[in-house]
Amino acid sequence: MFNVYLNYHAEFTTIEKGKQSLNLTMPDIKFHGTENPHYHVRNFVSVITLEGIDRDILHFIFPWTFSKEVMRWYNAADPWKVTNWDKLCMEFYISINTALTFRSH
Numbered sequence: 001m002f003n004v005y006l007n008y009h010a011e012f013t014t015i016e017k018g019k020q021s022l023n024l025t026m027p028d029i030k031f032h033g034t035e036n037p038h039y040h041v042r043n044f045v046s047v048i049t050l051e052g053i054d055r056d057i058l059h060f061i062f063p064w065t066f067s068k069e070v071m072r073w074y075n076a077a078d079p080w081k082v083t084n085w086d087k088l089c090m091e092f093y094i095s096i097n098t099a100l101t102f103r104s105h
Contacts, residue, residue, distance in 0.1 A: 032067040037096040040065070041089060058085040062092075070096075 029047065031040045044065055048058060059082060063074045073095055074082070082088040 029065045030067050031065055031070055033070045033073075033096060033099065037093055041092070055085060059083070059088040062088060073099075 029040070029043055031037070044062060045058070048061065053061070062085075063071065066074055077091055077095070081091045
């Protein structure tokens with residue numbers, strides 16, 4: 001079980017698994033809802049991989065790269081659809097691509 005303590009005002013995030021603790025400098029990557037969501041995921045994974053972060057906690061960290069507008073989508077999402085990295089990515093792709101397609105017409 002992971003405990004993630006995120007703070008928008010802090011320069012780092014504390015992630016605890018059992019008795020292990022990790023301080024992570026949050027990447028300066030923001031998604032505003034107008035960019036290609038696939039590029040955002042790729043950039044995020046690249047940065048996080050360099051930090052040596054375990055895949056099991058990506059879904060906890062990823063939302064903190066969202067702008068306030070996109071965070072509204074995340075907060076309104078069905079919690080059961082964002083319980084792991086694969087589910088979160090799928091929901092993210094579907095929702096953002098739908099919104100981008102709707103805006104372009």
